[in-house]
Amino acid sequence: xxxxxxxxxxxxxxxxxxxxxxxxxxxxxxxxxxxxxxxxxxxxxxxxxxxxxxxxxxxxxxxxxxxxxxxxxxxxxxxxxxxxxxxxxxxxxxxxxxxxxxxxxxxxxxxxxx
Amino acid sequence: xxxxxxxxxxxxxxxxxxxxxxxxxxxxxxxxxxxxxxxxxxxxxxxxxxxxxxxxxxxxxxxxxxxxxxxxxxxxxxxxxxxxxxxxxxxxxxxxxxxxxxxxxxxxxxx
Numbered sequence: 001x002x003x004x005x006x007x008x009x010x011x012x013x014x015x016x017x018x019x020x021x022x023x024x025x026x027x028x029x030x031x032x033x034x035x036x037x038x039x040x041x042x043x044x045x046x047x048x049x050x051x052x053x054x055x056x057x058x059x060x061x062x063x064x065x066x067x068x069x070x071x072x073x074x075x076x077x078x079x080x081x082x083x084x085x086x087x088x089x090x091x092x093x094x095x096x097x098x099x100x101x102x103x104x105x106x107x108x109x110x111x112x113x114x
Numbered sequence: 115x116x117x118x119x120x121x122x123x124x125x126x127x128x129x130x131x132x133x134x135x136x137x138x139x140x141x142x143x144x145x146x147x148x149x150x151x152x153x154x155x156x157x158x159x160x161x162x163x164x165x166x167x168x169x170x171x172x173x174x175x176x177x178x179x180x181x182x183x184x185x186x187x188x189x190x191x192x193x194x195x196x197x198x199x200x201x202x203x204x205x206x207x208x209x210x211x212x213x214x215x216x217x218x219x220x221x222x223x224x225x
Binding site: 004006031033035041042043044045048050056058088090092100102103104105106107108110 | 144145147149154155156157158159162202204206211212213214215216217218
């Protein structure tokens with residue numbers, strides 16, 4: 001059963017704590033992406049990776065960090081430096097550069113920081 | 115920054131009616147994609163239209179692209195209550211590996 005999994009579905013943290021969101025795919029896709037979605041808004045790109053051990057900042061990378069040690073995995077850490085971390089986080093993958101390929105999305109993680 | 119702007123922001127129709135959503139963008143694109151999002155869920159890819167294409171069909175979906183006006187439209191024919199969702203356009207930008215998403219249209223289809 002191929003696809004993208006994100007865990008957990010809901011995550012609650014206290015302000016000042018770092019938190020890591022998991023994203024795994026078994027689609028054998030090279031490219032993976034992290035987006036943030038705020039209520040009633042579109043998606044904003046946080047980080048993306050086209051290949052293992054390489055990643056690039058998106059439009060809103062401040063306060064976030066990522067790693068890409070394995071093709072299947074692209075975890076996102078929300079650090080205490082992120083001013084407004086409460087949001088819905090979506091991970092996606094694609095078979096190639098998104099200029100030419102569709103993206104496949106995971107179910108999302110809703111993070112609440114109080 | 116968000117490149118795509120959808121219009122209208124929200125749309126309510128009765129089952130059986132057609133729903134039309136529009137997307138405008140600002141820069142040159144490689145392709146334009148439409149996605150659907152049910153409330154609180156991930157996005158699902160609907161259709162991709164390349165910059166050299168003008169129209170594409172998939173089931174009850176019809177997408178048009180006018181690169182001279184930098185705009186696209188998504189038509190859902192004979193809508194069903196199950197079509198209730200938010201619909202986003204996303205543009206694949208030349209010389210980048212990114213998709214830029216619009217702000218979305220919330221479609222409500224009443225039975």
